[in-house]
Amino acid sequence: MTEKVRIAQLSCGPEYSGVQKEINDAAAMVDAEVFFPDIMLDDVREGFESFGLDVRSPDLKLAIGRAKALVDGKIDADAVFIATCFRCAEAAIVRNELRRYIHENSSLPVVSYSFTERTTAGTLLTRMEALTTIARRRALLAREEQEGITMGIDSGSSTTKAVVMKDNEIVGTGWLPTTEVLKSAEGVVDLALAEAGLALNDIQAIGTTGYGRYLVGKHFNAQLVQEELTVNSKGAVYLADRQHGPATVIDIGGMDNKAITVQDGIPGMFTMGGICAGASGRFLEMTAKRLGIDITELGPLAMKGMGDKVPMNSYCIVFGTQSLVNALAEGSAREDVAAAACHSVAEQVFEQQLQEVDIKEPVIMVGGTSLIQGLVYAMGQLLQTEVVVPHHSQYIGAVGCALLASGFVKGE
């Protein structure tokens, strides 16, 4: 592998959308470089003809030809980034099929993204970081046991979590809503240390993840600052004791959702995003508030209701809230409204994101929303499978960080 991670770009439209610079900038931020695989015209023709998807767009034909060249080993790359225009049906088909094709026929980590002209490097950063981590840090991701005394801090968009681990066990936890990023982080660190009966000096290595990872990582001198895609998938298979073989990790977060297929603890395909906050933990928080209950009561309440009694718009948080208010005004039972809200969130994640990854059992749900029983039930119903929720699932990012940070305990 080259020193800089070389990410092959397969795309249609980013130059004309004005977002190519954003893609390049995001790659540069994680010390990677994006390049367009150079192939001959005959390879394009042969590539897309043998692939069998007869698309009209020449740029998509070129993308297919380049994908074939990557899989055939004609092009040297460490990872693949597939990017096409949001809303283009033809590109969506190609994007999905190429991601699947590369995933199944090569060991290259691959991520895809549908961009608009408003896509920024910041939006792409987590995905690029995950790609480079998988390409660069396979040895670290192979770690199966936590050693020494380490701490993981997950500075998420809604909540901040910390975990102290000692000799492969969780000995302290802290959880607070995210207000001021550093203040919340200091708060959860204090809570976790108090529960563990340890001082900050006792911690041998610290890892941070989540939206505030860089700021918090700098503040605590963390050895590992890592995006949540790889950290969460590692934490999930560790806690669910499924470190070997396939798994699918679903994390419905406060701001966005992650769906990750994992093989032996290493992420393969992943999607991150969501069309609207209608498919996020934030919508469930709003639902709980409107129902006059604590978020912790929403899951049990939903389990008593019938979601299909209340139609709910799952594609937009505003319209979803409108459906919720209308349903209550028409006299719907609170239980049914709670169940409909859970079903609505699960449905959008299922329709918008889970179609883009190949679901492999076991399906592991993590993050704070995995504690909402009604949501887990709705997801299980949609996927027609039993969903695993491991212990400490709400601390998944922090646990993943603490586990991976132990790779730095002895200067590894």
Place this chain on the structure above:
Amino acid sequence: MAKVFIYPATSLILSDMVARFGHEPLGSAIGIRERIQTPGFESPPLQITPEEPKKGLKWAAVEVPSGVRGRMAVYGPLIEAAEAAVIVRDPEFAFGCMGCARTNELILFHLRNKGFPVLELDYPTSDNEGVAFVAAIREFLGGLPKEGSP
């Protein structure tokens, strides 16, 4: 001399034929040259910024993919400036290809609805067809006014 939009707009052969028969070809080379030579823009390789898709709104609505609107920002002004068009249907890759099928459909739609002279030809697949192809283009271009309209 008439301004003749060529399709596919990347075709150097078509561009050359239009120029050779006394008219001004309007193709992607012109539109893209502006985006490469304009200093200050930083989006490689075409130096297109998110402003282009906004300009593209004139030809493609907001729900149309951004890449289509960005491309239309390049091709739209050329179509507007054009006084005639030569369209080659189903061209071979090497003849000049344009990246997005949806953009291509929109460009052809605009050209056919401009109300100016349009020559539509199938891409030739044999020598004889090739000769007839060139002859048809020459005849079409020969019939266009030598002076551009104001």
